[in-house]
Amino acid sequence: MSENIIRVDVLVIGAGPAGLAAAIAAKKAGVDNLIVLEREDHPGGILRQCIHNGFGLHRFKEELTGPEYAQRDIDTAREMGIDIRTGVTVLSVSNEKRVTAVSRENGLQIFEAKSIVLAMGCRERPRGALAIPGTRCAGIYSAGTAQKFVNLEGYMPGRRVVILGSGDIGLIMARRMTLQGAKVLACVELMPYSSGLNRNIVQCLQDYNIPLYLSHTVIDIQGKERLSGVTVAKVDENRRPIPGTEMQFDCDTLLLSVGLIPENELSAEAGVALSPVTSGAVVSDTLETSVPGVFACGNVLHVHDLVDHVSNESFRAGEMAARYAKGERRTGREIPVRDGKGVRGVVPQKLLLSDDCQGVDLMFRPDQVYRNHYLTVYADGKPLSSLKKMILTPGEMVVQPLNEKMLAACKDAGEITVAITEEKAV
Amino acid sequence: MYDILIIGAGVVGCALARKLSHYEGKIAVLDRAEDVADGASKANSGIVHAGFDAKPGTKKAYYNVKGAKMYGELARQLGVPYDPIGALVLGFSEEDRATLQKLYDQGQKNGVEKLRIIEHDEIMALEPNTNPAAACALYAPTSAVVSPYEMTLALSYHAAQNGVEFIFDCPAEKVYEENGVWHVETAKGAFEARAVVNCAGVGAAALHNMISDQPVEIVPRRGEYYLLDHTVKCPFTRTMFQVPSKMGKGVLISPTAHGNALLGPSAEDIPDAYDTATTRKGLDFVLDKCRLTWPKVNIRPVITTFSGVRAHPTSDDFIIGPVHGAADNAFEAIGIESPGLTAAPAIAEELGELVAEHLKLGARKVAPPVPLLHPFFAMTEEERAAACKENPDYGRIVCRCEVVTEAEIRDAIRRPVGAKSIDGVKRRTRAGMGRCQGGFCSPRVMEILCEELKCSPLDITKCGGESKLLAGTLDDIAKEARGHE
Structure with missing residues (x-):
């Protein structure tokens, strides 16, 4: 089948916000032989079903709905003549950047790319992964699946709802289902803090008098055919249910918003090294993975809170993939960026120190809620910066710029560490 | 009027149906659930036991060892993992x-x-x-x-291909004999037959005790x-x-x-x-x-x-053969706990011959099983390319985790004893069986079920009965809520 190989300079996998931004940036950087592959019938990714507003405040200085935000990039990409192929599922990616994909229109196709941008996004953690005891009845959905039924298909999954997990999609669905006539009885969160954006707690729960039970979890699921109820209990500091604290909720629907997992099966097959902390690729400041010429961005790299961050990161990945395809190779000394105290999953995990190294954003999530703490960046244990933060929470991504001046200061350093400290580091 | 009614579409009932489909006769399998393998046959360890566990001289030991020896060839014939x-x-x-x-x-x-x-x-x-x-x-x-539910499905496919009828959502409530005719009363009405075979798993004792003079406990x-x-x-x-x-x-x-x-x-x-x-x-x-x-x-x-x-008999051994103390032509294979999956082909072989002999059914020639679709997941690149050319539905991946295509899902619904629910599709194709547990593919599977079965998404169930996936359209629920106010 070698005669049918499609050769491209940059191949982008996924046409959600990450893939679209990467493609736009690659095109702007001068790559014309560029293809975007998307498994759905429309570009836009998960934004298509996020019909609430609040997208684009940073990037466009306006409040857009998900579809509006996506449409801006889709329009730009189309105006630029970018080849977006929908209904195409990528089956495999090799470490030699050979990609097989399948579609109804063209059957099996093989691509060979000079560089690849992985932009496959993430998926929701299902019930099975939590091993909650009980029956396996109908009426248990991940929040995103419920969102798809409601916003794209026009069906309500149920009438009386309990939400497990306080991730953003769960919070958004609490409001959405309430507005549509369902009764949302409770939002139950295992941790002592929410994993969602604070604005969503206020606007989606508090505004509708939906109780949020922190340090609680669902310990039993009842219902033979359709869900009839769940039992919720308080948990101790080791997240074990405390006997005697059980509450019973009669409900026909349980929505799960218990975490997102970067969808890296293709990456793993290509030999891309993955981080056990982020479940995404280990990347350098150019967003290049351990496989040369393969870049990653957006929620497949690490789960973001705001799409604006996804777009920014992906512009960079697209530009770097374009430069790689044009034969540019950076040289320099590579040093690791490490998680210090209180920090989980800093991205990028590596910096390539070279003369042309511009600034880079370090992004991570705090491991718990911190108030009035200092966000400190060290080079070999010496603080490069230490800034006071009113609040740092796992629900919100922290972006710590590493500007040219700071980079210059760590020219000879062996490693960079980011930490959350009680005192200002001096 | 049927010749034989088999009650229970688990692995034993389906193996027996397939065996009896090699004889002349009108046969139906009744099951309380919406699909085959709904009980222990879909939820067990999936082991074909070697046969050292059972006490020598017991039925368990005999059928285990005999069944284990039949399995490799049977699985190959039926295309079961x-x-x-x-x-x-x-x-x-x-x-x-x-x-x-x-x-x-x-x-x-x-x-x-x-x-x-x-x-x-x-x-x-x-x-x-x-x-x-x-x-x-x-x-x-x-x-x-072995994949136990796929074994049960494949047995039912072959039986259905040979003319056995499968009637679901049909729990047997009462069994009795009158003037040499067996009557089975169910939620779907009464059925009559010359012979009945009780293969009702955990529900078998109730039926047995209606017609036997020797009550059993399961x-x-x-x-x-x-x-x-x-x-x-x-x-x-x-x-x-x-x-x-x-x-x-x-x-x-x-x-x-x-x-x-x-x-x-x-x-x-x-x-x-x-x-x-x-x-x-x-x-x-x-x-x-x-x-x-x-x-x-x-x-x-x-x-x-x-x-x-599992259906654990207090007697600790399988109960197989004519029902003790019942009128003629009542048979059973009950109390079939582990190693029942292993034993099922051997039980079917012998019990089938016994039933056919009693009813004096003549043998007939049947076609070998229609091969199952070769799963896209297991195809080579060349095979995948060829499959897509032949049927473009292969080009549509519905379940990303297990790489299941639209072609396979449509086939699973269309075939005899086809899927009618999300779980039915899952057991036949593995769509929804992977790490995302159907989060991604279930809306699409639902759409395909609606197209194939010509019904509304509101009718689609997870596993039959009242296990509906959706409560109503957005309008339905909003109107209902306004009505409550």
Whole structure:
């Protein structure tokens, strides 16, 4: 089948916000032989079903709905003549950047790319992964699946709802289902803090008098055919249910918003090294993975809170993939960026120190809620910066710029560490 | 009027239906559920047992060993995933060694081939992830794994292809004989036949006791399991048993026929025969027991937990043959707990011949099973390209985790004894069986079911009955809510 190989300079996998931004940036950087592959019938990714507003405040200085935000990039990409192929599922990616994909229109196709941008996004953690005891009845959905039924298909999954997990999609669905006539009885969160954006707690729960039970979890699921109820209990500091604290909720629907997992099966097959902390690729400041010429961005790299961050990161990945395809190779000394105290999953995990190294954003999530703490960046244990933060929470991504001046200061350093400290580091 | 009514579409009922479909006669299988394999046949360990567990001279021993010998060929004929991976029963003490020796002796008497007792070093060489405290083991190379629900489905397909009728959502409520005709009253009306065969699993005792002068008791015994994602390699290449207890063969760790790791089962007698809930207690029990085999037990890649209810006869042996004390032409295969999956083909073979002989049914020639679609997942690149050319629906991946295409899903719905629900599609195609557990594909599977069955998404169920997935359209629910105010 070698005669049918499609050769491209940059191949982008996924046409959600990450893939679209990467493609736009690659095109702007001068790559014309560029293809975007998307498994759905429309570009836009998960934004298509996020019909609430609040997208684009940073990037466009306006409040857009998900579809509006996506449409801006889709329009730009189309105006630029970018080849977006929908209904195409990528089956495999090799470490030699050979990609097989399948579609109804063209059957099996093989691509060979000079560089690849992985932009496959993430998926929701299902019930099975939590091993909650009980029956396996109908009426248990991940929040995103419920969102798809409601916003794209026009069906309500149920009438009386309990939400497990306080991730953003769960919070958004609490409001959405309430507005549509369902009764949302409770939002139950295992941790002592929410994993969602604070604005969503206020606007989606508090505004509708939906109780949020922190340090609680669902310990039993009842219902033979359709869900009839769940039992919720308080948990101790080791997240074990405390006997005697059980509450019973009669409900026909349980929505799960218990975490997102970067969808890296293709990456793993290509030999891309993955981080056990982020479940995404280990990347350098150019967003290049351990496989040369393969870049990653957006929620497949690490789960973001705001799409604006996804777009920014992906512009960079697209530009770097374009430069790689044009034969540019950076040289320099590579040093690791490490998680210090209180920090989980800093991205990028590596910096390539070279003369042309511009600034880079370090992004991570705090491991718990911190108030009035200092966000400190060290080079070999010496603080490069230490800034006071009113609040740092796992629900919100922290972006710590590493500007040219700071980079210059760590020219000879062996490693960079980011930490959350009680005192200002001096 | 039927010649034969088989009550129960589990692995025994379906194997029997297939066997009897080789004779002239009008046959129907009735089941209370919406699909075949809805009871213990879909939720068990999926082991084709070598046959050393059962006491020599029992029906369990006889049908186990005979069934095990039939399995490889049957699975090949029907295109069902089957893998003769072998099994170890681990022993940790001198007391265990004595038990293993007893199992070995039983195996010899039962006619199990290639059994031997192996020592620590060989165990560790065969299975390096085993608890190093393991002193000895019974090694049974003839033990195998099979996909139990796919075996049941394939048996039903072949039976249906040969003219057997399958009638679902049809629980048998009353069975009686009148003037040489058997009557079965069900939620779907009354059926008449010359003969009835009770293969009703956990529901079989009630039917038996309606027509027999020797009442039996069948205790529902629930077993809970963990299933891990097959992208994480199973720590063992063989089925790893521990020495059996009085409640059964104990907790095992095994690769499934699809390469997932399976951990379980617990064993708990329960009042409700259809209560397949999992419990914290049961799941913790499994995990705790697994540590003995696999000290570094890791269930982080768990994709689901489930339970199945075995039909445990208090007599402790299978009950097979004509129903004692009943009028002519009432037969049964009941109390078929483990090793029932293994025994099913052998039970069907002999019971089928007995029934046919009683009814004086003539044999007829039947076609071999229509091959199942070759799964896209298992195809080579060239095969995939060719499949897409022949049927463009192969080009549409519906389930990303298990790489299941629209072509396979449509075929699963269209074939005889086709899928009618999300779980029905899942069991036939593996769509929704992967790490995202249907989060991504279930809306699309639902759409395809609606197209094929010409119904509304509001009619689609997870697994039949009232297990509807959707409550109403946005308008329906909004109007209803306004009405309440």
